[in-house]
Amino acid sequence: MTDLFIFDSHAHYDSEQFDLDREALLGDVLPGKGVVGVLNMGSDMDGCEKTLELCGRYSYVYGAVGIHPECAGELPEGWLSQIEGWLSRDKIVAVGEIGLDYHWLDACPKERQQEVFAAQLELANRLDLPAVIHDREAHGDMLDFLRRYRPRGVVHCFSGSAESARETVALGLYIGLGGVVTFKNARHAVEVARTVPLERLLVETDAPYMAPVPYRGRRNDSSLIRYVIERIAEIRGEEPQTIANAAIENTKRLFSLP
Numbered sequence: 001m002t003d004l005f006i007f008d009s010h011a012h013y014d015s016e017q018f019d020l021d022r023e024a025l026l027g028d029v030l031p032g033k034g035v036v037g038v039l040n041m042g043s044d045m046d047g048c049e050k051t052l053e054l055c056g057r058y059s060y061v062y063g064a065v066g067i068h069p070e071c072a073g074e075l076p077e078g079w080l081s082q083i084e085g086w087l088s089r090d091k092i093v094a095v096g097e098i099g100l101d102y103h104w105l106d107a108c109p110k111e112r113q114q115e116v117f118a119a120q121l122e123l124a125n126r127l128d129l130p131a132v133i134h135d136r137e138a139h140g141d142m143l144d145f146l147r148r149y150r151p152r153g154v155v156h157c158f159s160g161s162a163e164s165a166r167e168t169v170a171l172g173l174y175i176g177l178g179g180v181v182t183f184k185n186a187r188h189a190v191e192v193a194r195t196v197p198l199e200r201l202l203v204e205t206d207a208p209y210m211a212p213v214p215y216r217g218r219r220n221d222s223s224l225i226r227y228v229i230e231r232i233a234e235i236r237g238e239e240p241q242t243i244a245n246a247a248i249e250n251t252k253r254l255f256s257l258p
């Protein structure tokens with residue numbers, strides 16, 4: 001296996017799935033495996049605070065703060081100004097993870113998801129910050145939101161068709177691809193990986209979720225992104241290092257990283 005430098009543009013190291021070995025993993029293991037950058041996502045208020053802590057502790061960890069659609073049901077008074085405050089902190093570079101998730105409507109009804117998403121898109125635009133966007137089974141409404149608000153940012157773990165990826169790119173956004181491209185039944189993701197312009201591609205793990213083949217079903221971490229990069233390289237007929245380098249450049253450009 002080639003030695004790749006890895007920037008994971010989307011991970012959740014605040015997840016309790018890392019409670020037993022978070023320090024060892026982020027302190028030694030991942031840097032030892034070529035991980036040079038991680039963008040950690042806040043999903044709820046607590047996760048945002050943990051993201052701030054991780055950014056303070058590890059030089060290569062950056063953060064996004066925001067409310068995930070599944071967590072949008074009940075929010076404390078003043079949640080949006082709290083997020084705005086966190087966005088002024090060092091190494092917090094994006095509003096995320098925000099979006100629409102119509103798979104789990106029991107967790108939060110559509111109208112409420114849309115309201116919380118819209119408020120955060122407005123915030124991102126007002127502060128001229130990129131957004132990290134989650135879209136699950138909401139492709140039609142998502143495109144409407146992207147057309148209406150025109151945010152900068154990335155649609156992560158992109159699950160739409162190649163056609164909707166084209167439209168998303170035309171709206172100025174980046175496309176995030178992760179473990180799904182390695183799955184046997186991943187027709188859409190493979191077609192997107194083949195056709196997305198290289199300068200708009202980000203790679204990600206969504207750790208601890210979405211582990212790529214041959215680790216599918218296990219806990220994911222940023223070192224496994226190499227399987228995603230190698231699969232995308234294979235699909236596009238390019239060298240893994242070409243994909244890895246482009247993804248790092250794109251990540252730095254989008255999030256204005258040093």
Ligand code: NI
Binds near residue numbers: 010012041097206
């Ligand atoms: Ni995520």
